[in-house]
Amino acid sequence: MRIDGLLFDKDGTLxxxxxxxNAWAADMIRAQAGGDAALAAAIAREMDYDLDRGTFLPHSIIIAGTNRDAAEAVARALPGADVAALEVQLMRAASEAPLVPAVPLAPYLDDLAGRGLRLGVMTNDTEYAARAHLDNAGVVEKFDFIAGFDSGFGAKPSPKPLLAFADRMQLDPARVAMVGDSTHDLVAGRAAGMQTIAxxxxxxxAEDLAPHADVVFDHIGLISDWVAAL
Known part of the structure; x- marks a missing residue:
């Protein structure tokens, strides 16, 4: 079936x-711990982050969760911490993270738009951070729709924010593909009646994602040929 719109997750996708x-989290954990190695280890445990290997564990809620989830995880290791204040602190720190694009984004997105596709981003990060990251990458204006978990539509795996994109763009959800790197993305896409790209x-x-995806690619750059073939 023809595709008229692509809705991308942000982290792990774009x-x-x-x-x-992984590197940002290690620095953040040590900063929150203030040089206390035991406290850093406690924060890392709550975040399901392996400090020795410098990587999130595959089951970490931080990977597909919201900024609030991250703040609550860190706060569990910091008795008396103000979760709301910590959430704002993490949002601002995350907005300045040096992101690594999966592919050169500007020409890639221009190519997709040139094919007549409407483009959106729906992330379980904050909309503030999403816009900051996309702006820093020089591509914020290339999207027709940008939403975070706090934009008023809900968070994945709910289909509601995905359907908001289809509604705003006046697209049939069946002719939209949700593109993501987690089961949250793909479950939301299926529930919205969209096609799903992992x-x-x-x-x-791939084994984690394939049961929920119509197709699995190494990276987003391979979607262009798939769309053209449709």
Whole structure:
């Protein structure tokens, strides 16, 4: 079936998750711990992050969760912490993370738009951070729709934010593809009645994602030929 719109997840999809967030998380954990090695280890445990290997564990809620989930995880290791204040602190810190694009984004997105596709981003990060990251990458204006978990549509795996994109763009959900690196993305896509594309630039494996995806690609760059073939 023809595709009229592509809705992308952000982290692990437009941007390589490991290359961006694994190193950032290690620095953030140590900063929150203030040099206390035991406290750093406690924060890492709550986040399901392996400090020795410098990587999130595959089951970490941080990978596909919201900024609130991250703040609550860190707060569990910091008795008396103000979760709301910590959430704002993490949002601002994350907005300045040096993201690594999965492919050169500007020409890639221009090519897709040139094919007549409407383009959107739906992330379980905040909309503030999403816009900051896309702006830093020089591509924020290339998207017709940008939403975070706090944009008023809900968070994945709910289909509601995905359907909001289809509604705003006046597209049939069946002719939209949700592109993501986690089961949250793909489950939401299926529930919205959309086609689902999995990419392997996150922390999940092909075996994890294939049961929920119509197709699995190594990275988003391979979607162009797939769309053309349709």
């Amino acid at each position: 941007f390589d998750f490991g290359a961006t967030w 990419v392997l630039t996150g922390m999940a494996t």
